[in-house]
Amino acid sequence: MNHIVSPYLTFAYLIASVCFxxxxxxxSSPTNARxxxxxGAFGMLVxxxxxxxLAGIIDYKWIAAGLIIGSLIGAAMSIWIPMTKMxxxxxxxxxxxxxxxxxxxxxxxxxxxxxxxxxxxGALGLEVFLGFLTFTGxxxxxxxxxxxxxxxxxxxxxQNATNITMFFGALVLxxxxxxxxxxxxxxxxxGALGLxxxxxxxxxxxxxxxxVVISLLNxxxxxxxxxxxxxxxxxxxxxxxxxxxTSGFLLSMKMSKAMNRSFANVLFGxxxxxxxxxxxxAGPAANYNLATVEDAVGVLTASQSVIVVPGYGMAVSQAQHxxxxxxQALEANGATVKYAIHPVAGRMPGHMNVLLAEANVSxxxxxxxxxxxxxxxxxxxTLVVGANDVVNPAAKNNPGSPIHGMxxxxxxxxxxxxxxxxxxxTGFAGxxxxxxxxxxxxxxxxxxxKTLREFIxxxxxxxxx
Amino acid sequence: xxxxxxxxxxxxxxAGFLGHYVIEKVPPLLHTPxxxxxxxxxGISLVGSLVAAGxxxxxxxxxxxxxxxxxxxINTVGGFLITDRMxxxxxxxxxxx
Numbered sequence: 001m002n003h004i005v006s007p008y009l010t011f012a013y014l015i016a017s018v019c020f021x022x023x024x025x026x027x028s029s030p031t032n033a034r035x036x037x038x039x040g041a042f043g044m045l046v047x048x049x050x051x052x053x054l055a056g057i058i059d060y061k062w063i064a065a066g067l068i069i070g071s072l073i074g075a076a077m078s079i080w081i082p083m084t085k086m087x088x089x090x091x092x093x094x095x096x097x098x099x100x101x102x103x104x105x106x107x108x109x110x111x112x113x114x115x116x117x118x119x120x121x122g123a124l125g126l127e128v129f130l131g132f133l134t135f136t137g138x139x140x141x142x143x144x145x146x147x148x149x150x151x152x153x154x155x156x157x158x159q160n161a162t163n164i165t166m167f168f169g170a171l172v173l174x175x176x177x178x179x180x181x182x183x184x185x186x187x188x189x190x191g192a193l194g195l196x197x198x199x200x201x202x203x204x205x206x207x208x209x210x211x212v213v214i215s216l217l218n219x220x221x222x223x224x225x226x227x228x229x230x231x232x233x234x235x236x237x238x239x240x241x242x243x244x245x246t247s248g249f250l251l252s253m254k255m256s257k258a259m260n261r262s263f264a265n266v267l268f269g270x271x272x273x274x275x276x277x278x279x280x281x282a283g284p285a286a287n288y289n290l291a292t293v294e295d296a297v298g299v300l301t302a303s304q305s306v307i308v309v310p311g312y313g314m315a316v317s318q319a320q321h322x323x324x325x326x327x328q329a330l331e332a333n334g335a336t337v338k339y340a341i342h343p344v345a346g347r348m349p350g351h352m353n354v355l356l357a358e359a360n361v362s363x364x365x366x367x368x369x370x371x372x373x374x375x376x377x378x379x380x381x382t383l384v385v386g387a388n389d390v391v392n393p394a395a396k397n398n399p400g401s402p403i404h405g406m407x408x409x410x411x412x413x414x415x416x417x418x419x420x421x422x423x424x425x426t427g428f429a430g431x432x433x434x435x436x437x438x439x440x441x442x443x444x445x446x447x448x449x450k451t452l453r454e455f456i457x458x459x460x461x462x463x464x465x
Numbered sequence: 466x467x468x469x470x471x472x473x474x475x476x477x478x479x480a481g482f483l484g485h486y487v488i489e490k491v492p493p494l495l496h497t498p499x500x501x502x503x504x505x506x507x508g509i510s511l512v513g514s515l516v517a518a519g520x521x522x523x524x525x526x527x528x529x530x531x532x533x534x535x536x537x538x539i540n541t542v543g544g545f546l547i548t549d550r551m552x553x554x555x556x557x558x559x560x561x562x
């Protein structure tokens with residue numbers, strides 16, 4: 001069952017495992033993270049070179065082709081992709097990871113056929129099911145992020161029942177396979193079921209829930225790798241898979257918590273069912289304070305403390321550089337500027353941090369929810385750039401709201417609030433936002449980047465006058 | 466066989482615990498690089514793909530193995546590169562870039 005023959009190879013895998021753990025440890029602070037990442041890459045190199053030399057490989061033609069093509073595509077995808085496309089990029093890599101694991105499982109089964117023992121069979125079954133599920137699930141997530149598929153949740157009657165049935169169906173297949181590993185039809189049926197479940201499980205999930213879904217797919221990709229490790233009796237795969245699986249799982253827990261929703265609630269779609277009710281209700285949106293750029297510039301220049309709350313809208317309008325320029329202009333004016341980053345702002349964990357880092361914002365200015373929430377009451381003006389649900393006071397004071405209980409920023413406590421928004425349509429989740437109708441809130445409608453440019457010009461003009 | 470499986474499980478559970486403690490210490494600031502980085506690391510399934518593609522198990526294995534090698538290489542090479550590109554951007558005020 002074991003491909004590994006050489007003790008040197010086992011040793012190479014041990015080095016790789018240690019390197020991977022050091023890589024993750026490096027991520028505990030931005031100062032050590034790059035070095036950690038380099039150590040991780042070194043570990044990977046050791047494992048791959050060791051395998052090429054010591055694993056009894058006899059034919060290098062196709063391996064070389066795969067390594068070259070993969071390296072070229074991987075490098076291209078990493079060097080030229082804009083930071084705003086990072087969620088799409090991550091979804092695609094889950095997709096590749098899942099496919100690779102699933103294919104290795106298929107080859108393994110195909111090669112060993114009926115001689116497979118039960119334990120290996122169980123691992124292979126899980127590997128192929130999780131691998132294919134991650135593959136199509138991530139493709140769907142990518143499609144939704146990229147706008148190829150409708151981003152809004154797609155729901156139909158009996159959906160959850162169908163999904164649960166298929167999940168248990170896969171489980172039954174797995175048990176049957178373990179009992180009799182020679183039934184190839186069942187094995188391939190299990191793979192096909194994985195492909196189907198991936199599509200159907202992501203279809204009902206809306207864009208605002210993407211951070212949870214992407215994290216969860218991250219976890220599945222890791223578990224698929226770990227299952228590969230079990231099937232091949234390869235410890236480094238088990239360790240790397242366990243690390244990736246835990247990481248994705250922890251992230252999805254954190255994301256669900258930041259939305260005050262249970263895992264099950266995200267997976268079996270609640271937002272989708274709530275949204276239509278709020279749609280089209282003109283409601284209180286009529287009494288918001290529409291402000292001009294001049295009004296907003298007046299407030300901004302008069303402020304000594306400013307907090308910026310970015311959201312997905314900032315990514316959409318690629319406004320991160322304009323945000324930083326405005327902050328610099330305000331700082332030149334004597335104001336302090338901080339950024340309040342909600343865990344689920346954007347479409348993946350840490351999305352806003354990466355964008356602001358790209359725009360050269362010092363990470364010391366980026367604050368988490370808990371670290372900054374008490375400061376709003378002492379702040380002159382809060383500038384909301386394309387964020388919606390994370391600044392909605394209904395989460396605190398309206399038990400009927402679908403987002404009630406979600407931890408949100410106390411933005412309304414600051415002296416003034418300026419909200420940059422494309423239009424007065426309700427947000428992705430289709431929920432009215434009470435913040436927009438508060439007397440101290442000024443709404444400036446239009447493309448965030450364009451508006452920010454006007455702000456910058458205005459602030460600089462005032463400073464010069 | 467059962468022993469081998471249990472040994473694997475042993476490693477899996479301990480690695481999971483270790484992962485939990487290490488990853489808990491990663492600040493939300495670096496959650497995106499964490500995802501990209503773990504992705505690169507789980508591209509280690511590349512070693513399985515290499516064996517599948519290069520062990521002379523017939524054309525089906527070679528072909529599927531080749532696709533798997535390509536996918537896993539995209540993830541490892543691309544994953545470490547993009548993680549580095551992101552981490553490079555995280556700077557303190559005044560640091561040159």
